[in-house]
Amino acid sequence: MYDxxxxxxxxxxxxxxxxxGQRYPDAQILxxxxxxxxxxxxxxxxxxxxxxxxxxxxxxxxxxxxxxxxQSMVEFCQKHNIDYDVCGKVIVATEPEELPLLxxxxxxxxxxxxEIHKITAEQVKEVEPxxxxxxxxxxxxxxxxxxxxxxxxxxxxxxxxxxKLQLSTKVENIKNTSEGTVIETNQGEFKAKFLINCAGLYSxxxxxxxxxxxxxxxxxxxxEYYELIPQKRHLVKTLIYPVPNPNFPFLGVHFTxxxxxxxxxxxxxxxSLKREGYKKTDFDLADTLDTLTYxxxxxxxxxxxxxGIEEIIRSFSKAAFVHSLQRLIPEVQSEDLIPxxxxxxxxxxxxDGKLVDDFLIVEGRKAxxxxxxxxxxxxxSLEIGKAIVEKVANVQEPATKL
Ligand SMILES: Cc1cc2nc3c(=O)[nH]c(=O)nc-3n(C[C@H](O)[C@H](O)[C@H](O)COP(=O)(O)OP(=O)(O)OC[C@H]3O[C@@H](n4cnc5c(N)ncnc54)[C@H](O)[C@@H]3O)c2cc1C
Numbered sequence: 001m002y003d004x005x006x007x008x009x010x011x012x013x014x015x016x017x018x019x020x021g022q023r024y025p026d027a028q029i030l031x032x033x034x035x036x037x038x039x040x041x042x043x044x045x046x047x048x049x050x051x052x053x054x055x056x057x058x059x060x061x062x063x064x065x066x067x068x069x070x071q072s073m074v075e076f077c078q079k080h081n082i083d084y085d086v087c088g089k090v091i092v093a094t095e096p097e098e099l100p101l102l103x104x105x106x107x108x109x110x111x112x113x114x115e116i117h118k119i120t121a122e123q124v125k126e127v128e129p130x131x132x133x134x135x136x137x138x139x140x141x142x143x144x145x146x147x148x149x150x151x152x153x154x155x156x157x158x159x160x161x162x163x164k165l166q167l168s169t170k171v172e173n174i175k176n177t178s179e180g181t182v183i184e185t186n187q188g189e190f191k192a193k194f195l196i197n198c199a200g201l202y203s204x205x206x207x208x209x210x211x212x213x214x215x216x217x218x219x220x221x222x223x224e225y226y227e228l229i230p231q232k233r234h235l236v237k238t239l240i241y242p243v244p245n246p247n248f249p250f251l252g253v254h255f256t257x258x259x260x261x262x263x264x265x266x267x268x269x270x271x272s273l274k275r276e277g278y279k280k281t282d283f284d285l286a287d288t289l290d291t292l293t294y295x296x297x298x299x300x301x302x303x304x305x306x307x308g309i310e311e312i313i314r315s316f317s318k319a320a321f322v323h324s325l326q327r328l329i330p331e332v333q334s335e336d337l338i339p340x341x342x343x344x345x346x347x348x349x350x351x352d353g354k355l356v357d358d359f360l361i362v363e364g365r366k367a368x369x370x371x372x373x374x375x376x377x378x379x380x381s382l383e384i385g386k387a388i389v390e391k392v393a394n395v396q397e398p399a400t401k402l
Pocket of ligand 1: 007009010012013014032033034035038039044045047049050051169170171172198199200201202223267342343346373376379
């Protein structure tokens with residue numbers, strides 16, 4: 001019988017296992033990952049940005065844990081010799097109607113306690129010489145890192161603490177018994193006193209298997225990227241973001257200098273017809289029906305029909321994708337960009353059509369379910385892990401001493 005079993009070897013599951021091991025050094029901890037390596041899904045296919053926390057609603061978990069996580073991620077990388085760069089970023093308004101939105105974002109950043117600066121179009125050019133805009137915000141604390149490297153370091157530290165990590169082990173069923181939780185997998189059964197579900201794109205299904213009706217369903221949104229050819233990398237020095245559409249949960253296609261020196265452009269946000277569907281042609285009947293039979297999806301789709309159609313066009317038309325990027329850097333041409341990887345975001349959506357905006361951690365019977373951990377969960381991963389352990393401690397410690 002394990003004290004804790006964690007489902008999911010992405011950055012959130014690994015940070016949680018690491019934080020549990022630090023709080024309970026004598027506990028028996030097991031982490032189960034269905035793939036044959038760590039960080040295969042969201043964690044391994046993201047933009048690699050250490051977000052500052054400017055975008056999130058003041059007072060929300062996302063705002064708090066991102067701001068704290070931005071700092072702790074940098075300290076973690078320093079301590080463990082992981083390459084990172086606090087290169088800063090610019091957010092730029094390119095149309096007059098975006099100026100009030102940029103101002104709102106600036107005020108939000110201040111409310112979130114960040115050190116940010118309004119800059120003129122000329123000052124933007126000092127940082128990013130090829131950007132054409134009307135005005136911008138400079139965010140100094142934004143950085144870049146490879147989150148797969150971070151996740152692998154978490155895994156190494158868990159093993160050093162005595163935790164057990166088991167790959168190629170897919171959780172198929174969960175039974176709550178009087179003696180604890182029985183986790184049925186393709187590699188046999190495991191028993192746990194306490195279960196923590198960090199299954200990302202499958203977190204809602206695991207929540208249901210654990211006997212809790214999830215309050216939201218995971219809707220998969222694929223984000224596709226292009227990469228600048230090496231001869232054109234000089235067009236981007238750091239990170240260049242547009243002003244996000246305030247009604248849309250994603251940040252808009254942007255330029256990101258990656259820690260390996262390459263420059264990525266994207267991601268867009270298209271509905272994926274498969275939860276782990278990285279190609280446009282990927283399709284899974286059960287996943288598709290799951291989305292299309294969910295009333296919340298149709299409410300969302302009706303509300304965002306125009307944005308959704310634009311995203312689909314941008315997915316199938318490179319010209320449309322390039323056009324969005326030219327709003328930031330007019331000099332970028334189609335032949336400068338080659339398609340690269342894609343990632344699929346797990347975004348929780350409620351039955352009423354509202355996207356779950358904040359991180360969502362739900363308590364079950366001797367269990368915690370991470371039901372929504374979208375961006376910036378990689379940035380905030382160390383803080384999310386600690387927050388989960390705090391919640392576990394509040395449930396566990398009065399009754400049982402682990
Ligand atoms: C395109 C994109 C760009 C992003 N950019 C950024 C960024 O720049 N900065 C940032 O901070 N965040 C970013 N994010 C968000 C960030 O990557 C995620 O919030 C974070 O990785 C979530 O981690 P996770 O561990 O919850 O999920 P995941 O990394 O998806 O891990 C979940 C794991 O659970 C496993 N699993 C699922 N079901 C089972 C099962 N039945 N049995 C066993 N294992 C199972 C999966 O195989 C997977 O490995 C981005 C995300 C995407 C998709």
